[in-house]
Amino acid sequence: MIAEMNFYLTSLGCKLNQAEIESIARDIEHRGHTLVSDVRLADWAIANTCTVTHIAARKSRQLIRYLKRTNPLVRMALTGCYVDISPQEAQFLADVDLIVANVDKNTLLDRLLEFTSAGRVLQDIPIQATPHRLTGGHTRAMVKIQDGCDNHCTFCVVHIARGPQCSVPPEQVIEEMCERLGEGYREIVLTGVNIGAYGRDSAAAAPLLPSENWSLARLVGRILSLPVTRLRLSSIEPWDFAPELLDMWTDSRLCRHVHLPLQSGCEATLRRMGRRYSAADFERLVTQIRAAVSGVSISTDLIVGFPGETDQEFEESFRLVQQLELSRLHVFRYSPRPGTAAIHLPNPVDPRTAQERSQRLIQLGEELAASFHRRFVGREVQVLFEGSRQAAGMTIWSGLTDNYLRVEAPSAIQLANTLTSVHCYQADATGLRGELLTA
Numbered sequence: 001m002i003a004e005m006n007f008y009l010t011s012l013g014c015k016l017n018q019a020e021i022e023s024i025a026r027d028i029e030h031r032g033h034t035l036v037s038d039v040r041l042a043d044w045a046i047a048n049t050c051t052v053t054h055i056a057a058r059k060s061r062q063l064i065r066y067l068k069r070t071n072p073l074v075r076m077a078l079t080g081c082y083v084d085i086s087p088q089e090a091q092f093l094a095d096v097d098l099i100v101a102n103v104d105k106n107t108l109l110d111r112l113l114e115f116t117s118a119g120r121v122l123q124d125i126p127i128q129a130t131p132h133r134l135t136g137g138h139t140r141a142m143v144k145i146q147d148g149c150d151n152h153c154t155f156c157v158v159h160i161a162r163g164p165q166c167s168v169p170p171e172q173v174i175e176e177m178c179e180r181l182g183e184g185y186r187e188i189v190l191t192g193v194n195i196g197a198y199g200r201d202s203a204a205a206a207p208l209l210p211s212e213n214w215s216l217a218r219l220v221g222r223i224l225s226l227p228v229t230r231l232r233l234s235s236i237e238p239w240d241f242a243p244e245l246l247d248m249w250t251d252s253r254l255c256r257h258v259h260l261p262l263q264s265g266c267e268a269t270l271r272r273m274g275r276r277y278s279a280a281d282f283e284r285l286v287t288q289i290r291a292a293v294s295g296v297s298i299s300t301d302l303i304v305g306f307p308g309e310t311d312q313e314f315e316e317s318f319r320l321v322q323q324l325e326l327s328r329l330h331v332f333r334y335s336p337r338p339g340t341a342a343i344h345l346p347n348p349v350d351p352r353t354a355q356e357r358s359q360r361l362i363q364l365g366e367e368l369a370a371s372f373h374r375r376f377v378g379r380e381v382q383v384l385f386e387g388s389r390q391a392a393g394m395t396i397w398s399g400l401t402d403n404y405l406r407v408e409a410p411s412a413i414q415l416a417n418t419l420t421s422v423h424c425y426q427a428d429a430t431g432l433r434g435e436l437l438t439a
């Protein structure tokens, strides 16, 4: 019998990591233990780490050291991509009790409790992590539908850390959806490493899927048969955006937000990155999505300073992004990651040039975001409110529309987790300001 313990959980990086740490948190509470928001009060700290860039890896290392420095007595369990990729390094960071590989993450709590009862250290694989705040309130829940990736983009360490594509069986996804809906969540976000590949598992990797042909579109259709208020999809690779997926947007509960990672708008750079589309393919897809989904927000990821990226290549990429008028850009400077093919490519871009290119794209992103937001000035939008702040003696509530507009509006009434009509009167790169029409 293990006495009740206090757990401090933290996660770095992507929505998938967030979904996983929230799943561990539910498991902890289900077993009668307590989640605490201060590591000084914890018996155990569990950190879900990230290594997508060298900055994420550094944050993971800092997190591990921070946890142990803040509470030298805390027992620590590490998991996530940083530990999978850099196990030896993680082992030397701090006094870590338990390290669990990504592939065994769903057994982390069992292993931890076994360790606690046996009073011994299990070392499966080394890892690290950063502090994470679990979702506040019951507004938006992340539901993991798959893990891993069978693609080989030359810059990417994630497919190495996460392994082959593996789908969560549809009945398990539906079961989790029903649990989250029962808890009062109004918005569900489907997450994974590569959700567009849902259902395309090799027999060896995923014997869990039933024999029928499953796809992301089919799963979305099944989920929309449930009483879900809002369903949001996380990032989908352009080559996975199947035509039948577009048909799903006839249901207004599917959020009009599509995140399509472009990475570069230059053909030659895309080839070196191992991406499976041309700039023209991407442009065609954006046109199709806009034609099918009115008011859709299309955002993207871009990498600058990829090895061999000349000034001309960058300008080609910049022009395409400018011309596509996407609503939001996530700009990353290329980060050489261990084990990737790109680390061996010649002609590295010097850091100052990469920094300048990054700044130009970030500025373009702000202009495009402001321009997209201005389209909604004078219009009524539906906002799912999440939280509030105090300003000038007023309570200012903040939330998101289905097409990913950040909207703020003053209200003395509690609006958390309500879907509310707002008339927008002002916009900038960060979002919109408005006044409530209903509450």
Ligand code: SF4
Binding pocket: 149, 150, 151, 152, 153, 156, 157, 158, 159, 193, 194, 237
């Ligand atoms: S699609 Fe490419 S970038 Fe995305 S996880 Fe797979 S290998 Fe990495």
